[in-house]
Amino acid sequence: MSIVGMNNAERIEAACSFLLQSPPGEINDVLNDVRNIISDDDSLHEGVLPALKEYNLSQFMTVDVPGTQHQSIISEAARVAATGGGQERFVDPRSKTSFLFDHLSLEASDSEPVEADADSEPFRAALEKSTLTYLSAHFHDGVASIFASKDRTNQYIIQVVANKYNPANYWAGRWRSEYTIDLSENTIHGKVLVNVHYYEQGNVQLSTTHTVSLALPAAVVTSSPAASASKIIALIEDEEGKYQTSLNDTYQEMGEKTFKGLRRALPLTRQKIDWDKVLGYKLGAELSSSKGGMFGNT
């Protein structure tokens, strides 16, 4: 095969692509492999930092919030752009603090208080309260963060992530949900993403995407923040429950139709193949004439 090796920039680009494809909870394993393969730590370290950051933000990496008993989500919604030569920070609206985040060690530091926006905080806090109740009702190890949008007034973002890593049994899973609630347009736009990796003597991955949108009934929007937030979360709870149930139907459909259609469990005869018959007299006779050669038995 004619193979042209990559230059340094292309190698780093390939390394970044590998990192961004990491299954849940395996970013360090992928990074170790990539370090071994590239074997140039200096240029790698510098080169893959943007990819690590992109991975953490898009995968809703969770972090222990300093000085609290809870975790928050690292995401674009949580990002506070650096100003005046300072460093980029991430905000946890629940504790009303912001912190620096190390994209390699996944640790937060240098926590400091932030002031919540007086206009949006009542509804944001109400959404947070309802979301946390929903979280403990339906997620085994879930983390949620609720933000007032940085870009638009009257817009709120709910993010939920649940991870289970079980490397001893070769599997890992991640559920991500994100909903943007716009109270000016009375809409919810959301997406649910599920990733599962099963890798005992193999590599099997489930990857689902589910995007949803809903026009909010006027009654929901005009209620008090607490009543309105609780109705919105009830709608989300209902939709996510239905989605999870519909996944079962999809599984069944793929098992019944596609899997069976690709390969039968047994031939139409309901019996395993009679190989002597398959080989046939003609073929058998033809091959027997070559007896005594390299395949001969005497």
Add this chain to the structure above:
Amino acid sequence: MADLVDSMLDLMRRLPPTRTEENVTALIGICPEYADDLLGSVDQPLKLRTDRATGREYLACDYNRDGESYRSPWSNEYDPPLDDGTIPTPKLRKLEIAANEAFDTYREMYFEGGASSVYLWDLDDGGFAGVVLLKKTMTPTTAHEPSGSWDSIHVFETAERGRQAHYKLTSTVMLQLVTRKGSDEAEEKGNGNGSKWKHEGEVSLSGSMTRQTEQDWPILDSSSHITNTGRMIEEMEIKMRNLLQEVYFGKTRDIVYDLRSVDDLEKARRQRELQKELVGFIKR
């Protein structure tokens, strides 16, 4: 630097199976000197090609590749043509022809479509080795019908010991299933609040599993190698189909339910506490 190949294989075991080809190409670009190691040990989806001489479809993989050309099991010709392409000895080719016919029947009985190819080659120690390839693809006729593909790669080695032959079989099955859903599917229903969610999405289950076995079988003549490997491969595919069914439709589903519960976990917790209290009350 065996270490390096291990890292590449570990990486391939983690990255999405849907992007295997792209990732193998990238790894070869990073380490061109390991191209053969990588191509020889990472199973990639089989490519369907058409034999120019017979018009029959055959499967291309690393085992029938010589340079940039692939050999067809039907005409024994390389495409693009090669003057000095590696071909089996006449005796082995005779067995290869018979094996291709036999596994073509096997393919029809189990896959009811698709394509199969068998390639054999001599080993230095006097025995021979081969690969049996099977592939079937289902293409949806509408956007929301599920699609899928099954690729089997069975590599075996055999050595004759008197009236017995010893077989080593390594089987890999690559299975990919994709379903797209949208709310134009008439499943859009009200939820009591008069509000309707619009939704669309995709579910993709993809991957590969590998298993090995070693067995001894009696041989009468050279054709016994076909019946022996036939039985072993049939048995192995039945086992692997069950395993794939368990992992694809059982295991990955269970993991989703380990992340999120349809039932209210708080209610269940309260129920358990109430039960505990009741048990305590009765004991008193």
